[in-house]
Amino acid sequence: xxxxxxxxxxxxxxxxxxxxxxxxxxxxxxxxxxxxxxxxxxxxxxxxxxxxxxxxxxxxxxxxxxxxxxxxxxxxxxxxxxxxxxxxxxxxxxxxxxxxxxxxxxxxxxxxxxxxxxxxxxxxxxxxxxxxxxxxxxxxxxxxxxxxxxxxxxxxxxxxxxxxxxxxxxxxxxxxxxxxxxxxxxxxxxxxxxxxxxxxxxxxxxxxxxxxxxxxxxxxxxxxxxxxxxxxxxxxxxxxxxxxxxxxxxxxxxxxxxxxxxxxxxxxxxxxxxxxxxxxxxxxxxxxxxxxxxxxxxxxxxxxxxxxxxxxxxxxxxxxxxxxxxxxxxxxxxxxxxxxxxxxxxxxxxxxxxxxxxxxxxxxxxxxxxxxxxxxxxxxxxxxxxxxxxxxxxxxxxxxxxxxxxxxxxxxxxxxxxxxxx
Numbered sequence: 434x435x436x437x438x439x440x441x442x443x444x445x446x447x448x449x450x451x452x453x454x455x456x457x458x459x460x461x462x463x464x465x466x467x468x469x470x471x472x473x474x475x476x477x478x479x480x481x482x483x484x485x486x487x488x489x490x491x492x493x494x495x496x497x498x499x500x501x502x503x504x505x506x507x508x509x510x511x512x513x514x515x516x517x518x519x520x521x522x523x524x525x526x527x528x529x530x531x532x533x534x535x536x537x538x539x540x541x542x543x544x545x546x547x548x549x550x551x552x553x554x555x556x557x558x559x560x561x562x563x564x565x566x567x568x569x570x571x572x573x574x575x576x577x578x579x580x581x582x583x584x585x586x587x588x589x590x591x592x593x594x595x596x597x598x599x600x601x602x603x604x605x606x607x608x609x610x611x612x613x614x615x616x617x618x619x620x621x622x623x624x625x626x627x628x629x630x631x632x633x634x635x636x637x638x639x640x641x642x643x644x645x646x647x648x649x650x651x652x653x654x655x656x657x658x659x660x661x662x663x664x665x666x667x668x669x670x671x672x673x674x675x676x677x678x679x680x681x682x683x684x685x686x687x688x689x690x691x692x693x694x695x696x697x698x699x700x701x702x703x704x705x706x707x708x709x710x711x712x713x714x715x716x717x718x719x720x721x722x723x724x725x726x727x728x729x730x731x732x733x734x735x736x737x738x739x740x741x742x743x744x745x746x747x748x749x750x751x752x753x754x755x756x757x758x759x760x761x762x763x764x765x766x767x768x769x770x771x772x773x774x775x776x777x778x779x780x781x782x783x784x785x786x787x788x789x790x791x792x793x794x795x796x797x798x799x800x801x802x803x804x805x806x807x808x809x810x811x812x813x814x815x816x817x818x819x820x821x822x823x824x825x826x827x828x829x830x831x832x833x834x835x836x837x838x839x840x841x842x843x844x845x846x847x848x849x850x851x852x853x854x855x
Contacts, residue, residue, distance in 0.1 A: 559708025
C-alpha cells in the first residue's frame with residue numbers, strides 16, 4: 434500500500450475558545466453589553482429629538498462623547514498597561530452604567546436639559562477611552578493557548594451580529610416604550626458586564642515597572658514606530674476613515690434619497706454591510722492564513738465597493754452586494770489585524786499601542802464628517818466618491834507592496850497567553 438502523509442492544514446477548531454470557561458463568561462457578558470450599546474445610539478437620537486432638541490443639539494451630544502474619547506485615549510492606554518486591565522474595564526463599565534441610567538431617568542422624567550446630556554455623554558466617552566485599550570490587552574489572557582485568532586474572530590462576530598440586530602430592535606422598542614426604556618436596557622447591559630468582570634478569575638499579572646505617563650507614552654511610541662507594518666496600516670486605516678468611509682456615510686443617504694427611493698434603500702444597504710460582517714466572520718473562523726497581513730490588506734480593496742456602486746449609479750441590489758463585500762472584508766481585516774498586533778506587540782505595551790492605533794481612527798474620522806458636505810456642495814457628489822474609490826485602491830496596493838507587511842507570517846507555535854497583561 435502507498436503511504437499517504439496528511440498534509441499540514443491552516444485550519445483549526447473554530448470554536449475552541451468556548452472550551453475555556455473564562456472566555457465563555459467574558460464572551461457572554463460582553464455580547465450582552467455590546468447589544469445594549471448597539472441599541473443606545475438609536476434611542477439617544479430619538480430621545481434628544483423627542484425632547485424638543487434640534488439637529489444641532491443632537492450633533493452636540495454626539496460630539497460630547499467623541500471629544501473626551503479622543504483626548505483621553507492615549508492616557509487610557511497608559512492606565513491599561515499600568516493597572517490590572519480587568520479592573521480598569523470594570524470601573525469604566527460602572528461609570529457607563531451610571532451615565533446611561535441617568536440619561537434614561539432624565540428622559541423618563543422629562544427634564545433632559547442639554548447641559549445634562551452633554552455632561553453624561555462626555556462621561557460615557559471618557560469611560561470608553563479607558564475601556565477599549567484595556568480590552569485589547571485583556572483578550573490574549575482569555576483565549577486558550579494557540580487560539581487567539583479564533584477568540585478575536587468570535588468577538589468580532591458577536592459585535593457584527595449585535596450591530597445588525599440591536600438597531601432594528603431599538604427602533605421597535607423606541608416606538609413602543611420610548612427612548613428611556615432602551616437606554617435603561619443599555620444601562621442594565623453594562624451592569625451585566627460589570628458582574629461578568631467581577632466573576633472573571635485570571636492569573637495574577639507580573640509586576641510592571643512604573644514610570645511617568647510621558648515616559649510610558651514615549652516608550653509606546655518607540656514600539657509603535659519600530660514596526661513598519663503597524664504604523665503603515667494604521668495610517669492606511671485612518672485615511673480610509675477620512676477619505677472613504679466618512680464621505681460614504683454622508684453621501685450614501687443623499688444618494689439613496691436622490692436615486693433609490695429614500696431611507697428604506699439606505700437601510701437595506703447598511704443591513705447588507707452588517708450581514709457581510711457576519712458572513713466574513715464565519716468564513717474566517719478556523720482558518721489561519723500563512724501571511725495574515727497579506728490577506729488582511731488584500732481584502733481592503735473591497736472597502737471601495739459600496740462607494741464605487743454609488744459612483745456609477747448601480748441598481749440598489751448591486752449596491753447592497755457591494756456593501757456585503759465591504760462588510761465581509763471588514764470582519765476579516767479586523768480579526769487578522771487584532772490577532773497580529775496581539776501576537777507581535779509586547780504584552781506590557783499592548784494597551785498603549787492599541788490607543789495609538791485607535792487615536793488615528795477616531796481623530797480624523799470626525800474631520801471627514803465635517804468637510805464632506807461642504808466639499809460635495811462645491812464640487813459635486815461624484816468627484817468626492819471618485820476620490821474615495823481611487824484612494825482606497827491606491828492605498829491598499831501601496832501597503833500590500835511593503836516588504837514588512839508581506840514578511841509577517843502566521844507563527845508556527847505561539848505563546849499567546851504567556852504573561853499576557855491582565
